[in-house]
Amino acid sequence: MIGVLICECNGAITLDLKSIADSLRREVGDVEVKIKNAVCIDGFEEFKDYEKLVIAACSPQWHERTFKNFAKKHGIKNIYIVNIREHIAYVHKDGAKKAKAQIKAMISKARAGENGLKKEKPKELKSVLIVGSGIAGLTAALELEKLGFKCYIVEKEGEIGGILKDVPIVYPFNKSGEEIIREIKSKLKNTEIITNAEVFSVSGSVGNFDISVMRKIEDLVEVKSIKAGAVVLATGIEEFKPHDMVEYGYGTYKNVITQLELAKMLKEGKVDADTIVMQLCVGSRDEKFFSYCSKRCCIYSIDHAIMLKEMGKDVYIVYMDIRTTWKSEEELFRKARELGVKFIRGKIVDILEENGKLSLTLEDTLEQKVKTLNADMVVLSSALKARETNTILAQLFDVETDSYGFFKKFYPKIRVVETRRRGIYLAGAASEPKSVKEAILEAKAVAKKIATELKASFERARASVNEDMCIGCEICYKLCPHRAITMYSAGETSKAKVSEESCKACGTCVANCPTGAVQLPGFSTKEMLAYIEEIMKADIEPKIATFVCYECAYAALDAAGMSRERYPENYLIIPVPCLGRVGLLDVFKAFESGASGVLLVGCLENGCHYGRGNKNAEMIVELTKAILEGIGLEKDRIDIIKVVNADYKKFVEKANGFIEKIKELPKLEVKV
Amino acid sequence: MIAEEVSKISGENPFACFQCGDCTGSCPVSFAMDYGPRRMIHLIQLNLEEEVLKANTHWLCASCYNCTYRCPRNISFTRISYALRNISVKRGIYPNKTTKIFYEIFLDHMLKYGRFNEGIFVREFVAKGGKGLKELLRDINLGLKLWKKGKIPKDVDKIDKLDQIKKIYEACVKEEKEDKQ
Amino acid sequence: MKVGYYPGCSLKGMEDAYSISLISSFKVLGIELVEIEDWNCCGASVIPSYDYKFANALAARNLALAEEQNLRTIIAPCSECYNRLAYINYKMKNDAGYMEKMNKILSEAGLEYRGTVEVKHAVDFLVNDFGIDKIKEKVKNPINKKIASYYGCLFVRPREISVESAENPKTMDSLVEALGGTPVDYDGKTKCCGASLVVSNEKVGLQTIKNVLDSIKETEAEIIVTSCPLCHANLDTQQLTIEKEFKVNYMLPVMYFTQLLGLALGLSEREVALNKNLTYEVLKV
Amino acid sequence: MILIIGGGIAGMQSAIEVTSYGLEAAIVEKSPYLGGNANFLHKYFPSMPLDCSVCITSCIDMPGIRKCFYRSSIFSLENLKIYTNSEIKEIKKENGKFKVVIEKLPRYVREDRCVNCELCKDACPVEVEDNLLGKRKAIYSYPQPIPPVYTIDMQACNKCGKCKEVCRTDAIDLEQKPEKIELEAEAIIIATGFEEFKPHDMVEYGYGTYKNVITQLELAKMLKQDNFKAEKVLMIQCVGSRDKRFFAYCSKICCMFAIKHAIMLKEKYPDIEIYIAYMDIRTPGFYEYWYRKARELGIKFLRSRPGDIVENNGKLEVYFENTLEKKVDKLEVDYVVLSTALIPNENVKRLAEMLGLELDEYGFILSEDGRTNVPNVFVAGLASSVKDVPETVLEAVASTVEVIK
Structure with a gap:
């Protein structure tokens, strides 16, 4: 027996609920249908100990958790929520037929499904591997130690400290890089630092990574294997050596150097020049080299300029924009100006050397004059670029890098220290040039995230593979956005296996498996097909199967509801966790069951919460179009739209337009 | 808007420029320009059409591509200056009479011979008054030397399929008109 | 060895010394030049100034002709044509949209270009495709002189089509070395000679040429070699005008790289039309 | 129990971080809903393309998937208490713990009875102007309110009782009184956020005098309500920031703020003319992409700091020196948008007094990586310095690492 509970929401759900309930009782067997007001307040004790309960109420975005809490209390194993408020009552004039169809479809799905929630195994390993021993890596180790973790730091070079160790005075600490590094190192107690070493193989997943590290001791190579619950990539940055920008003569003229080289001189306290010109943005903000801004050059150039000025030198800074954000940086900028560091807005065009003197040509854009400056030394604030080893590490750890070789953040707004792979984190400049302060902050954030991750044990659904049906085609393995699927050899063929820890339940594998070997409870082929078949029985024409991803798209439809926008009720909603879950089978099942059109609603470009579900969906749309054309049908019957909550009007426009197109097409006749 | 016109002709986006001045510094003839390339782009960004077209900058551009080579934003001022000349020519603006005559004869030759014909050019150029008396005298002096060397402006052969050139020209003119509408 | 050849108007006109020496010296090396039939003017810098689209279409026509005549590689000795x-x-x-646009115009003349032709500068072809070693073998009269190679602009710029790095090119110097000469290093290698500014704005034009000559003079070079008829005309023909206008004395003989090559390969001065250079007499001094 | 003061992005993120580690927490927010300044902003950088402001934090159920604030339903977390419409009255330190008294002001709607059905709103006869929502009723809620309940604006309400009549769950309580709540907290996270400087004192710009001279935050609200119409707009950067007379610091995010708005406007109305008057464009790191994009879209950047604005026949005349042209010029525009300095919330001072916190000369809390001078008191977000969203979130996460120790 399946329970069906319809919420009145104080009367906000302006549908004839009674007649819906009646017809459900009449048309669907083996159900107990009840109408109740304010389910979110009072719960549903009357359905105590039911195996499955379908709740037709407001958007699950509001009260999914509330209902789940009630369900736990009442001993109900599974609840299924149908949104009849934001998706029906608020947006359609007469939504009763759609409401009935949506509820019936959910009942069919509930009937076809089984309990798929599984609790994760608790993670026991309390150790973390950190790649890179710069400020970010060391701080992460320090913080993790305090939380009770054992850390391993793998450093490629013989010395720890990364780029920072050469900096004479680190802004804003007023200490040398060496000092800072030494201080942190002295605090480490439960951390093993392995220098001259590189990672060369990785296996396992969150909670249990197996990592081999190769260590060079003189001519010998030692292999060490490390078990870690999580990994932090803190590889930092390096300075770009502008040999390719021949106009500056770097590498040819001995007195044309980079900021980092100047830093080393300053550390030794010896700068053999009287007039020094610094050029900012060398290689940065330059489409030919690195189009991003390196962020830190302004501040350390000014730092160095002040030091030089205090040594009695004549210093010029040639810049385009000075980027000293926030308080103390801006103060430093002002101090430099007040000390008499000369700022020229422009860009050096050419450097010539004659008798050890350098002469530079540039346009002073504020004076509008092409000038020649004479200097003893030119210091290039060269771009900060990603470590070259990043690409290799990315392959080893199966994470992504961007076109510059920086590691990709999972999401640039709120998930800056995570990667697409669970258990692998980023700290410091490995993902973007950063200040020391930011690097420290990130290291701390990583420590917190790791602590939470290794403590948590979620109860959730995950995909799994039926070994007998798997033919080893590797489609799921290649499409899985989280790299949760691995292939192992089983006799003559290979088979797929899902890592329970890494799977995030997007369903991309299910949608694209040719044999149905991989299944995701809650969105298995059986459940989806049952749902689609049932919902297409709705007494509405034409019917448009609307696959809505449960992230931004669902929220956009909700927002349309809250704003009481209107669109036709022909859009029958098929919720999916991610558009990646929509496969050819689902689309053609919809057509076969009576849909005249199919609309896919998903998250924005680059905005897929699972990485690339919307890209997969695009592929499905293209394929469908080709097939439709191939069998002599109109390819315009399928379309895709990408929206966010804030742009819900776009969806409404699309909905109102797409239906007109569908109406113009002849009715689909499917012969059974 | 002048910027749009420029980018339509040249395919460059002058708005992408962030005014670093690398172009002006590298320009071999910026000393003689009313505005350097940087300022010229700035004026284009501000849509000051009159000042832009009045300037001698784009006429002085020797198309050496120094600016293009150096630009951190991948903008080619050389091509922008071609576009500006196109725009000027369409509005009948030339920096001087010589250029006007030079251009007109060149185009005429393109359509008449498919190639540039030095021999005829010299005769026509002088006939149309492309050179003043003083320069002419000096040129005659130089010309004599050249003549002695056997460096005589020669008549070049016409190409065979001249109609192809004409048709291409007509197609371009037609497209231009369609664009305007 | 056969290779497509786009001479351009200058080489057929006043600067025929370049084409004469090119053909004769390449012949010694065993390179046969196959002229594109019915080629038209590339538009130089004038037609782009007049109508950019038309100029591009004119260039495209030549490419289409070369393709039609099955010429896979064409060499352009003039830097302006090459550009x-x-x-x-x-x-x-590299731009499918642009390809389509251009072909639409070309189709009016019954032509089409599919992008199978490779355009090379004559020097680039000689040094990088034919090969320095093969040239070295054939040198009969090594030219034992200090030689300044003048590259000019369009040989090295813009970046998309540059033969090599604009800041310190070496191709011509390596050729000079192979011919027995001593290349000299100077700043003005890729400085602009002002191109056709001498015609449209004489004062500025002469000044830019002077800048180049000045920087070569400092090197005590004995010969300047060029690889572009316009550069050549500016440095050679206008040298005399500048000497007069600015009251300076350069005495710098200018010759095409092909003339130098021909001489080294044992051709006579006449065969490479050396006497056509205005600075020919200086060489004799 | 961890007390979080302020329910903006930093506060909410801190709450999620603390509770997901299994600790108890409470948020105290002075306005009726959570979200803080995020409620006012339409879209956020730096995600490409821009996505919405509410989509900021993650769902707690599933690892690795971000979801909106309201979608993460943090109001039904069992180990998190949310006190909206509430103010801190008193904080005392006793036995290493903080005794906190908060006053919960009446919202005249019982939070445990309201189902957010909106019937009351339809019944309410009183309509008033709201600076976020535009026109609204005396009983109102936000588009995606957390908590999902209504609020009565008592200043507008005429006590007609019509809402009471339609409410079937009996949620309306017009006689609700302020409530005193006592809490005991082991640690406090201050996340009071920022305010925008209102440049009434900068007479040259006529803010407050000319209707069409507005601030960026005001523009954001107009964009959210979709009622901004103009042909020519000038944005002025560093208004009050980098200015020794007011705030000498650089407000860090205004460049991106302005560029974001300019891009949004330009994409929506391609014919609009937008000028940005700047001294230095500060788009550090990967933000450079947005600067380039803005330039390419044809947004015009004037290197200058306008001197004077005069209203003339409904148009604004702006006088400025174009420093790249070395020329004094005049520009006529429909709107002037001032990118004003971002300053700390005024409540910080009171809190600082109660807790003994050290503030800097501008009223920001002095801190190091989230720690303040008082043990067990932490700070997250813009209460300590100006930050963008990623950094705010980062700090919120980082400061909780201290808490969970």
């Missing part, structure tokens, strides 16, 4: 043809070739090959 026009190579850039349009680059643009059409």
Whole structure:
């Protein structure tokens, strides 16, 4: 027996609920249908100990958790929520037929499904591997130690400290890089630092990574294997050596150097020049080299300029924009100006050397004059670029890098220290040039995230593979956005296996498996097909199967509801966790069951919460179009739209337009 | 808007420029320009059409591509200056009479011979008054030397399929008109 | 060895010394030049100034002709021609939309270009494709002189089609070395000679040429070699005018790289039309 | 129990971080809903393309998937208490713990009875102007309110009782009184956020005098309500920031703020003319992409700091020196948008007094990586310095690492 509970929401759900309930009782067997007001307040004790309960109420975005809490209390194993408020009552004039169809479809799905929630195994390993021993890596180790973790730091070079160790005075600490590094190192107690070493193989997943590290001791190579619950990539940055920008003569003229080289001189306290010109943005903000801004050059150039000025030198800074954000940086900028560091807005065009003197040509854009400056030394604030080893590490750890070789953040707004792979984190400049302060902050954030991750044990659904049906085609393995699927050899063929820890339940594998070997409870082929078949029985024409991803798209439809926008009720909603879950089978099942059109609603470009579900969906749309054309049908019957909550009007426009197109097409006749 | 016109002709986006001045510094003839390339782009960004077209900058551009080579934003001022000349020519603006005559004869030759014909050019150029008396005298002096060397402006052969050139020209003119509408 | 050849108007006109020496010296090396039939003017810098689209279409026509005549590689000895043809070739090959646009115009004349031709500068072809070693073998009269190679602009710029790095090119110097000469290093290698500014704005034009000559004079070079008829005309023909206007004395003989090559390969001065250079007499002094 | 003061992005993120580690927490927010300044902003950088402001934090159920604030339903977390409409009255330190008294002001709607059905709103006869929502009723809620309940604006309400009549769950309580709540907290996270400087004192710009001279935050609200119409707009950067007379610091995010708005406007109305008057464009790191994009879209950047604005026949005349042209010029525009300095919330001072916190000369809390001078008191977000969203979130996460120790 399946329970069906319809919420009145104080009367906000302006549908004839009674007649819906009646017809459900009449048309669907083996159900107990009840109408109740304010389910979110009072719960549903009357359905105590039911195996499955379908709740037709407001958007699950509001009260999914509330209902789940009630369900736990009442001993109900599974609840299924149908949104009849934001998706029906608020947006359609007469939504009763759609409401009935949506509820019936959910009942069919509930009937076809089984309990798929599984609790994760608790993670026991309390150790973390950190790649890179710069400020970010060391701080992460320090913080993790305090939380009770054992850390391993793998450093490629013989010395720890990364780029920072050469900096004479680190802004804003007023200490040398060496000092800072030494201080942190002295605090480490439960951390093993392995220098001259590189990672060369990785296996396992969150909670249990197996990592081999190769260590060079003189001519010998030692292999060490490390078990870690999580990994932090803190590889930092390096300075770009502008040999390719021949106009500056770097590498040819001995007195044309980079900021980092100047830093080393300053550390030794010896700068053999009287007039020094610094050029900012060398290689940065330059489409030919690195189009991003390196962020830190302004501040350390000014730092160095002040030091030089205090040594009695004549210093010029040639810049385009000075980027000293926030308080103390801006103060430093002002101090430099007040000390008499000369700022020229422009860009050096050419450097010539004659008798050890350098002469530079540039346009002073504020004076509008092409000038020649004479200097003893030119210091290039060269771009900060990603470590070259990043690409290799990315392959080893199966994470992504961007076109510059920086590691990709999972999401640039709120998930800056995570990667697409669970258990692998980023700290410091490995993902973007950063200040020391930011690097420290990130290291701390990583420590917190790791602590939470290794403590948590979620109860959730995950995909799994039926070994007998798997033919080893590797489609799921290649499409899985989280790299949760691995292939192992089983006799003559290979088979797929899902890592329970890494799977995030997007369903991309299910949608694209040719044999149905991989299944995701809650969105298995059986459940989806049952749902689609049932919902297409709705007494509405034409019917448009609307696959809505449960992230931004669902929220956009909700927002349309809250704003009481209107669109036709022909859009029958098929919720999916991610558009990646929509496969050819689902689309053609919809057509076969009576849909005249199919609309896919998903998250924005680059905005897929699972990485690339919307890209997969695009592929499905293209394929469908080709097939439709191939069998002599109109390819315009399928379309895709990408929206966010804030742009819900776009969806409404699309909905109102797409239906007109569908109406113009002849009715689909499917012969059974 | 002048910027749009420029980018339509040249395919460059002058708005992408962030005014670093690398172009002006590298320009071999910026000393003689009313505005350097940087300022010229700035004026284009501000849509000051009159000042832009009045300037001698784009006429002085020797198309050496120094600016293009150096630009951190991948903008080619050389091509922008071609576009500006196109725009000027369409509005009948030339920096001087010589250029006007030079251009007109060149185009005429393109359509008449498919190639540039030095021999005829010299005769026509002088006939149309492309050179003043003083320069002419000096040129005659130089010309004599050249003549002695056997460096005589020669008549070049016409190409065979001249109609192809004409048709291409007509197609371009037609497209231009369609664009305007 | 056969290779397509786009002479351009200058080489057929006053600067025929370049084409004479090119053909004769390449012949010694065993390179046969196959002229594109019915080629048209590339538009130089004038037609782009007049109508940019038309100019590009003119260049595209030459490419289409070369393709039609099955010429896979064409060499352009004139830097201006090279620039026009190579850039349009680059643009059409790399921008499908542009290819379509250009072909629409070409189709009016019954032509089409699919992007199978490679455009090369004559020097680039000689040094990088034919090969320095093969040239070295054939040198009969090594030219034992200090020689300044003048590259000019369009040999090295813009970046998309540059033969090599603009800041310190070496191709011509390596050729000079192979011919027995001593290359000299100077700043003005790729400085602009002002191109056709001498015609449109004489004062500025002469000044830019002077800048180049000044920087060569400092090196005590004995010969300047060029690889572009316009550069050549500016440095050679206008040298005398500048000497007069600015009251300076350069005495710098200028010759095409092909003339130098021909002499080294044992051709006579006449065979490479050396006497056509205005600075020919200086060489004799 | 961890007390979080302020329910903006930093506060909410801190709450999620603390509770997901299994600790108890409470948020105290002075306005009726959570979200803080995020409620006012339409879209956020730096995600490409821009996505919405509410989509900021993650769902707690599933690892690795971000979801909106309201979608993460943090109001039904069992180990998190949310006190909206509430103010801190008193904080005392006793036995290493903080005794906190908060006053919960009446919202005249019982939070445990309201189902957010909106019937009351339809019944309410009183309509008033709201600076976020535009026109609204005396009983109102936000588009995606957390908590999902209504609020009565008592200043507007005429006590007609019509809402009471339609409410079937009996949620309306017009006689609700302020409530005193006592809490005991082991640690406090201050996340009071920022305010925008209102440049009434900068007479040259006529803010407050000319209707069409507005601030960026005001523009954001107009964009959210979709009622901004103009042909020519000038944005002025560093208004009050980098200015020794007011705030000498650089407000860090205004460049991106302005560029974001300019891009949004330009994409929506391609014919609009937008000028940005700047001294230095500060788009550090990967933000450079947005600067380039803005330039390419044809947004015009004037290197200058306008001197004077005069209203003339409904148009604003702006006088400025174009420093790249070395020329004094005049520009006529429909709107002037001032990118004003971002300053700390005024409540910080009171809190600082109660807790003994050290503030800097501008009223920001002095801190190091989230720690303040008082043990067990932490700070997250813009209460300590100006930050963008990623950094705010980062700090919120980082400061909780201290808490969970």
